[in-house]
Amino acid sequence: MSKSRENRIVKDKILIGGGGQHRDSSIELFRIITMLCIIAHHYIVNSEILEEITRQNILTHNSLFSLLFGCGGKTGINCFVLITGYFMCESNISAKKFLKLFIEIEFYKAIFYLAFAFSGYTIFSLKEFTNALIPMQELGGGFVDSYLVFYLFIPYLNLLIKSMNKMHHLVLIMLCFLSGTILQTFLKASTAFTYVGWFMVLYFVGSYIRLYPKKSFQDRKICGISFLISLVFSWASVFARAWIYAEMGIRTIMYQSVDINRIFAVSTAVSGFLFFKSLHLKYCAIINKFAASAFGVLLIHANSDMMRQWLWQDILRNVQVYQSNYLVIHAIASVISIYIICALIDMVRIKLLEKPFFNWYDRFLDRKLISGIQNIGRLLRKEVQK
Template identity: 45%
Template sequence: MMKKLPPLWPDVKSKERNSNLELYRIIVMLLIVAHHYVVNSGLIQVMESEPLSLKNSFFYLYGMWGKTGINCFVLITGYFMCKSHITVYKFLKLLLQVIFYDVVINLLFIIAGYQEMSFYSLYQMLWPVKSVADGFVSCFLLFYLFIPFLNVLIMNLDKRMHLSLIALLLFIYTFLGTTDLRVDMNYLTWFVVLYFISSYIRLYGIDISRFKIGWGIMSILSIVVSAGSVLVISYIGHNTPLREFVLVSDSNHILAVATSICLFMYFKDWKLKHSHFINVIATTTFGVLLIHANSDIMRQWLWRDTLDNVGAYHTPYAILHALVSVAAVFILCVFIDYIRIKWIEKPLFYWINNRFKVKI
């Protein structure tokens, strides 16, 4: 029977995470998988030929939440890490998880003959940073290394300066970015903006009580407005340069930002009873992302060749196919990452700790 990890690894200690935010993490990842079902399968191109149908309205709404979900995911990280610190364990666990799935998935594709062995495939397997412009995983890894420096800055800002900094950043990245004034944005810098927002929430909170409206109502309103923007633009803008997802099409766009903050505030304050089941599932959500969105080859194999989303779209069961496929992909990825954590990650770090007596 495996002994408990020594206190040398501080965040391996048993902690009761807030199940409300862990449930939020699960919902966010389901929304991201649904987004990928639509945008990574070729469905968008098919839908554009018949933009006003009811079926297309469903798929527009089903796949619109991916960039909002990215915001939600990073807000959770910032909320907890602004009062924590980076340890060897935390970063190494994250890095090895990324490399593990890169190596295993690419090797499986090579063995199956779906991918050729080449210098590029070796690069895909062994180098975790693929793109700093728009690669979520690459930028998240690099962003993690900035957290100690960001915390020093945050702790030396008073409330007014902190809020002023957020306002300036949102004006540049969100207001100018949404109005399409050619604001160049990459995920790494945007995650820093989100970190300032989530750390402000942790340190000072956001009080809207004087408006006599709760975060639940604010969340519903932001969801309705976001969904409405997609439907209205798809109906009136299909013969214009307007794009359906213009207000939520990237993480810095105004409705993606508003919805993610409102939902985060609602789940943060929601009094949900501790659930071990929810917390265990939530620990696998990053693994779900690493598996199902691992590479362009994975996207091709999963959504186009195996599930054949475009083919299913032309059947009477298109919506059922979408719902079942996303649920099945999520559940299977959760199971895979749970096995990895139990049989690979925990024994590995237990061995590292005992073999090298790492000081952190």
């Protein structure tokens, strides 16, 4: 394998799953923990446990544990995009990278719809199957579709970043946070950004950390204390909302204070990223291997409403367990097991399907695609010159 091709492969791994062979495992471990937080969030919100807590409106050990256990989902999304910004701000975007992301998303949509249909869990409908495969339908609040669209903007975001100096970059971040976080958190202003726009803001933050390293960014103690303080405030805000609802009867959205653009979700994500980056863990093959399938884990366990119904309500029976004494064990074991099982499924997909396809792509299609684009470019230049 040529060195240039090997470098392309390592860069491809940076986008979603990481796992590059020559990088330490600090951020890869953070990637895994981030996805575990997202799964834990889904354990609560997709299983109707949150609705059960709201309905009962009683503060119990199980309700408090559930609220805190699931409060890190939106923070996890922030972390995930920060990692993308940190790595991709100095990487070149290619058709192959986008194609790899797009095929992975569509593959899991198709395979699990067909699996549910052929198993008899649902009745196959060509219309439903086709609708399931249509990309970019949930740009307002759907992470996967929004991430796919956001990814198309990365080359232009990089051009903007390269055209700015350090001060311009910092001022841009401050303006984005003022309009997208501060006003929403403290003045209850309307949401300034969709998910796509918010991911761009986080991309600016991740790229700033990469391009303008500071001593404080590397100080493990400072980053660790900041992370701990942000985490405690996040938990306290969730507890406060639950208490206000239970004791004062004022209806409130339990996770509003840790929503994706709120100050606690942002501060926890940024400080957590800096803390794990400062750990400088040595390369660990197992960590990097499982981190490489983090996005696949998301695509599998949050595949569709059908998957949510089957996983959280039919198989794991979360609401029934919520009333029991072994909720804590069930919740932790479920989240870890889901990550491991989904990661193993994704590893099989990569080995049997993705690698063979893109090996063929590198040998044949890539050159033809580049040649075709060059020919189109020459034709356009001729038309302009006429």
